[in-house]
Structures are given as C-alpha cells and as structure tokens.
Amino acid sequence: MNSRIPLVALAHGSRDPRSAATVHELVTVVRALRPGLDVRVAFLDLSAPRLGDVLTGLHNEGHREVVVAPLLLGRAYHAKVDVPGAVAETVTRLPRLSVRIADVLGPDPRLESAALRRLAAAGALPGDGKLGVVLAGAGSSHAPANAAVHQLARRWSFGAGWAGVEPAFAASTQPDVPTALARLKARGAQRIALASWFLAPGLLPDRVAAAALAGGLDTVVAQPLGDDPEVAELVLHRYAEACAAERRNITTLVG
Incomplete structure (x- = not known):
C-alpha cells in the first residue's frame, strides 16, 4: 500500500x-x-x-x-x-x-459480519425460532445491486435458527417491509428484528424502521453499519x- x-x-x-x-x-x-x-x-x-x-x-x-x-x-x-x-x-x-x-x-464478507454484529447488539441472537428477521436495504432500479441483499437473506435463512429471513427495500423495488413482515408472520414469527443494510442513518433507514415498527409485532431495530x-x-x-x-x-x- x-x-x-x-x-x-x-x-x-x-x-x-x-x-x-x-x-x-x-x-x-x-x-x-x-x-x-x-x-x-x-x-x-x-x-x-x-x-x-x-x-x-x-x-x-x-x-x-x-x-x-x-x-x-x-x-x-x-x-x-x-x-x-x-x-x-x-x-x-x-x-x-x-x-x-x-x-x-x-459485496464483501466484512459487511455481512458488521450487519450481524449490529443485529446481535439489538438483541437478535441466533437460535430464536420465534424471531423473524427483515434485512432492509435502500433498493435500486438496477437489479444486480439488489441481488446482494436477496443472497444474504437466503444465506442467513440457513443455520441461524430464526423463523425466517426476508429481504426488503425502502424504494425502487420490491419486496417492501410490509410484504416481508407478512411473509415472516406466515412462517410463524412472533417477534421481528430489522437488520440494516445501510451505511448510515437517514431518510431511507428511518422509512424502513417506521414500517417495521408499525407491523404489529414486538420489533427491534439494528443500527446501520456505520463505524x-x-x-x-x-x-x-x-x-x-x-x-x-x-x-x-x-x-x-x-x-
């Protein structure tokens, strides 16, 4: 270097x-x-x-x-x-x-590790079979940019012991947070954790957090990846x- x-x-x-x-x-x-x-x-x-x-x-x-x-x-x-x-x-x-x-x-594994640490800090630990996780990102009209969130959600679905993991986006593409919540409820989730695929706070992270908190289940919100x-x-x-x-x-x- x-x-x-x-x-x-x-x-x-x-x-x-x-x-x-x-x-x-x-x-x-x-x-x-x-x-x-x-x-x-x-x-x-x-x-x-x-x-x-x-x-x-x-x-x-x-x-x-x-x-x-x-x-x-x-x-x-x-x-x-x-x-x-x-x-x-x-x-x-x-x-x-x-x-x-x-x-x-x-994409990079270090971002995934950071997102999981933020999620754990919010109280979402592996092995909680009643917990559904929404992995929320900004969303883009460029499909490959959204693929990383979908792939990460699929990977987290295996082995974490949660009721399920669903991707969601703040804008430009689907699924949105209400759709992800409905899917998790259908899979038996009784609590929700919102995982952040955002670097920093702002309008879009606030939007997905508000949607998750309005979903009718006990919900914790992880912080953006940040520092x-x-x-x-x-x-x-x-x-x-x-x-x-x-x-x-x-x-x-x-x-």
Whole structure:
C-alpha cells in the first residue's frame, strides 16, 4: 500500500446530519487503523465538503495522485454514474491530478459480519425460532445491486435458527417491509428484528424502521453499519486494491 497517496472516503451525502456524522465516525476508525495515511472525507451532494473542493484542495497542496473510495454498499447508479461523473468534472479543471476510483464496499464478507454484529447488539441472537428477521436495504432500479441483499437473506435463512429471513427495500423495488413482515408472520414469527443494510442513518433507514415498527409485532431495530471496525478495514482494503492496480498499471484513470 502506498500511504503517500491520499485516500478520499466519498459518501453520497444527506440532509440528515446524522449521516455525515456517521461517515466522519467511520473515517476516524480508518485513520486509527492506518495512522500514517492521509484520509479525507468528501460528499457527492447535500453535505460538505463536496468532492470537487476536496480534490482541488489536495491538488493545491501539491498532490498529484489520489484514490477516491466510494462508501457505497453496491454497484448501482451512484457508483456507475455519479461518482465517475463527479471525478471527471473535477479533473478536467485539474489536469495534473490523477484520480483512481476504488471499488465499492460490497459485496464483501466484512459487511455481512458488521450487519450481524449490529443485529446481535439489538438483541437478535441466533437460535430464536420465534424471531423473524427483515434485512432492509435502500433498493435500486438496477437489479444486480439488489441481488446482494436477496443472497444474504437466503444465506442467513440457513443455520441461524430464526423463523425466517426476508429481504426488503425502502424504494425502487420490491419486496417492501410490509410484504416481508407478512411473509415472516406466515412462517410463524412472533417477534421481528430489522437488520440494516445501510451505511448510515437517514431518510431511507428511518422509512424502513417506521414500517417495521408499525407491523404489529414486538420489533427491534439494528443500527446501520456505520463505524464498525470491519467496515473501516474494508475501506482500507479497497484503497490497497486501487494502489496495487496502479503498480500493475491496469487501473482506470479518470481525466
């Protein structure tokens, strides 16, 4: 890993201040894991600082290489369009700055481990045959981005000893939370645990939590993945992959 190349941890941004606060908490853990690495926070929209401002600042400080690590759980529209578009818009103004975009965070077993830890912390332990688990994600019109949630729910269904595990989405696709709840009730669930496939709090996590709590069963809600240490390790792993690709000269340069 080339620690001389700054890492820009890029989140989408939100009007909810809890979201930006959680991103900063995660980056604090990243810095603690790699003290010699220059790690900055940036946002695509709705929160500050914006990506263009951070890249411009790094350029003005004399940096000529940067790795941007999208804090996204899957390869949907933001990863495919928004992130490269925002990077390209900036580097056209900064032709001496080479920006490499790391892979998104998911899928990766470390995210699954973090989600299970959040679920256990909320009181949902394996072996509770009366507990139904809803694994809730944002949802996307890009079907492969939703597939990871479906696959994870299927994997959790085997061996955990719960009444069942159902995927649900906040927007753009089905099933929604009420549908997942109905399926779990039909399988005998008497209590519900909402597992979070979100990085940070915000409108969509609040939406699925409200729907779960309105479902008529005793319900616990797990926190988003946030500053879990394995999420921080994964950010550094994506950074390392981008640096290794640079050394192999196979990375895609933007600009």
